[in-house]
Amino acid sequence: MPRNAFYIGLAGFGTVGSGLAKVLAMNRAWVKRRTGRDMVIKTVADLHKDKESSAQAIGASFTTDSRDLIRDPEIDVVVELIGGTNAARDLIKDALLAGKHAVTANKALLAEHGTELFALAAKAGLHLGYEASVAGGIPLVQTFKGSLAGNRTEKVLGILNGTSNFILTEMTVRGMDFKAALKLAQEKGYAEADPTLDVEGVDAAHKLVLLIRLAFGKDFPLSGLTITGISKVEPMDIHFAREFGYRIKLIAQAGEVNGKIEAGVFPALVHETDLLAAVHGSFNAVRLTGNAGPILLHGYGAGDLPTGSAVLADIMAVARGREPDNTGFVDPDLPRAQIMDPLECEYRHYFRFVVADRPGVMAGISAAMAGRGISIAQAVQKGDESAENVPIVFLTHAAPAGAVQAVLKEIDAMDFILAPTVHYRIL
Amino acid sequence: MPRNAFYIGLAGFGTVGSGLAKVLAMNRAWVKRRTGRDMVIKTVADLHKDKESSAQAIGASFTTDSRDLIRDPEIDVVVELIGGTNAARDLIKDALLAGKHAVTANKALLAEHGTELFALAAKAGLHLGYEASVAGGIPLVQTFKGSLAGNRTEKVLGILNGTSNFILTEMTVRGMDFKAALKLAQEKGYAEADPTLDVEGVDAAHKLVLLIRLAFGKDFPLSGLTITGISKVEPMDIHFAREFGYRIKLIAQAGEVNGKIEAGVFPALVHETDLLAAVHGSFNAVRLTGNAGPILLHGYGAGDLPTGSAVLADIMAVARGREPDNTGFVDPDLPRAQIMDPLECEYRHYFRFVVADRPGVMAGISAAMAGRGISIAQAVQKGDESAENVPIVFLTHAAPAGAVQAVLKEIDAMDFILAPTVHYRIL
Secondary structure (H helix, E strand, O other): OOOOEEEEEEEOOOHHHHHHHHHHHHOHHHHHHHHOOEEEEEEEEOOOHHHHHHHHHOOOEEEOOOHHHHHOOOOOEEEEOOOOOOHHHHHHHHHHHOOOEEEEOOHHHHHHHHHHHHHHHHHHOOOEEOHHHOOOOOOOHHHHHOOOOOOOEEEEEEEOOHHHHHHHHHHHHHOOOHHHHHHHHHHOOOOOOOOHHHHOOHHHHHHHHHHHHHHHOOEOOHHHOEEOOOOOOOHHHHHHHHHOOEEEEEEEEEEEEOOEEEEEEEEEEEEOOOHHHHOOOOEEEEEEEEOOOOEEEEEEOOOHHHHHHHHHHHHHHHHOOOOOOOOOOOOOOOOEOEEOOHHHOEEEEEEEEEEEOOOOHHHHHHHHHHHOOOOEEEEEEOOOOOOOEEEEEEEEOOEEHHHHHHHHHHHHOOOOEEEEEEEEEEO | OOOOEEEEEEEOOOHHHHHHHHHHHHOHHHHHHHHOOEEEEEEEEOOOHHHHHHHHHOOOEEEOOOHHHHHOOOOOEEEEOOOOOOHHHHHHHHHHHOOOEEEEOOHHHHHHHHHHHHHHHHHHOOOEEOHHHOOOOOOOHHHHHOOOOOOOEEEEEEEOOHHHHHHHHHHHHHOOOHHHHHHHHHHOOOOOOOOHHHHOOHHHHHHHHHHHHHHHOOEOOHHHOEEOOOOOOOHHHHHHHHHOOEEEEEEEEEEEEOOEEEEEEEEEEEEOOOHHHHOOOOEEEEEEEEOOOOEEEEEEOOOHHHHHHHHHHHHHHHHOOOOOOOOOOOOOOOOEOEEOOHHHOEEEEEEEEEEEOOOOHHHHHHHHHHHOOOOEEEEEEOOOOOOOEEEEEEEEOOEEHHHHHHHHHHHHOOOOEEEEEEEEEEO
């Protein structure tokens, strides 16, 4: 074994784990220049016995029992890449209780059990690194605590799920419907066999909880998020949005107003001149506004090398002997966020009404909207004479969500409305 | 004075200094949550006596002698915001020699004297922070050492000068010539009375030297950079570039190939689908490629609050008692970069030939280019019958700079060439 070595115990040898091993092998000298240590993956733990030969190939010993990583007194840091929230939680807890630093890429775990785990790490004075858990290779976690430490964020929003963004991009560029684009994403390895967590916005919501912690220093419960995915987005709305100069993107967003936090995941119209509209395929991007002005960070949210190098950054912070600064705040017990009533929030809106082609329709809808104080910015009605149901699309000026909810209930009860009205926020 | 206070000595109370004071006043509670300290600007030093009342307004004492900051045993960090490279260098040297941490936003200083100053800081075990020195509010300096510590950069490039980008944007959007756009930039406060450092690429070059240090861990001498500014960019070339789908941007770029570094500042054609083409007005952006994939960081490169919050981030790193990690490497004595011969570098090129309207011209140019192995990708010739000189524009495939230099010499000697050929690289 090399002198001055720093030993990694790696639990889970899938995409991210092998990415870590690759980056470490490529950058060995670089890592030593930065840390002064020879970094070694000493042991790989994986439930799948067939990973043993891959572990041997990188010079690591192998075990199917991740507890072996904790038991080995030489191992300096336990890297949790097994996923899920049960075994992963137990592994990190046990590692911290045994006095070992921990690094994870597990956003679901930290969204659900972060409060408990950060408290445990703080009590033990240990690192709990999670650079790779938000938007993979995009520098966010240490960046919020470092370069942006002096910036007070007002709003953070982004495209945090590459699978959904790939699907929406294909729907936009090729005119595919959701099912066909999902199938393509699965064929290309961008979507899993069960794509629910990705396309229903849950994965983006996990990341948003972590971003809220970093940007606002508050614990926001996952259950407090309004989450809408993309599985109901129709090609027709992508088409109309484009006519008005917009793209539809799955947006995760959180903002702080008067001490309250409004946060959610939802498909939204993004104007084509906005850099977020140019985030294509499986790329991710995050924009934050605050004292430092609008800042956009764009890159890969997944992939072996991007995510592996993010995990490595955390390990290097441990190896350099830095004081842990896991949450970025002296008191790790973050205040619980006050959640803003979603009905108070003001947005511009896109409505698509499906109506019978007869006189008085436009007048009826317009009058209802005027009655609720919702002002129409742009409108288009396109029908052909043979169609029985006609789409009418309105883009509104900013209106409170409460008024929007009420007017939709009112309009959807009108007898010329043939299907529930489609509506999206406009960023 | 508050208990547990952390005292800042501020030298230079201009835009950035007052930005720092504003951000600190707005974010006092936030800064305390992150550092555990009450942060106080104790003394402002400025040569201009008329700043005294502004200093008093933020509760600071005032002096015209910046050495008073060093002499005060209570002051924890000296923040150098006076600019220039002589007095600033002496101030930081003296502060470090007196055992005080230093923070600066001075890119020219660190580009010219960084090696000396980082060595001094390392010897003394003190912080020399410079987050604000590259692209203002964009999180770069601590980010390279933190979130991106495990990433090996292959290439870093960007739009690092807001003044030049504003001028090029106005020339593109409004069809102005350079002089008119410069005048507008001066009227709006984006350009100084003497704009040389900005429009001739020197400011971008200073920042590039710092980026090379961060991204590649090497000392690159400012004198080793090829620097071309924007003062000779003509509206006609912006127009032709647009016809081919490109924007002209002032690009600072450095790449490492086989251990050698190629670096320079130059106007270049950027394709309109590239996010860099959408960096408008006074915004800056940096793209890096490496293990983490392409990453783009976009934001304000200047301005009181963005730059002030970047300076504050450095001060907070000091206040948290972090170990200094100024260069990001254990050995602060960085190896000197081997500079790649610019003639070895391959790029695609844009040529605009100014020719007499007569037979054989296209044949002559094409033959010369074929003779040097330079392959033409796209071409356009637009003349009207009355014009005596006609522009011919070629976009080439990748060709070595040496061959390009040789062919331009050959072509410019041809008798139908009426003016020196204009040429730009294509990103």
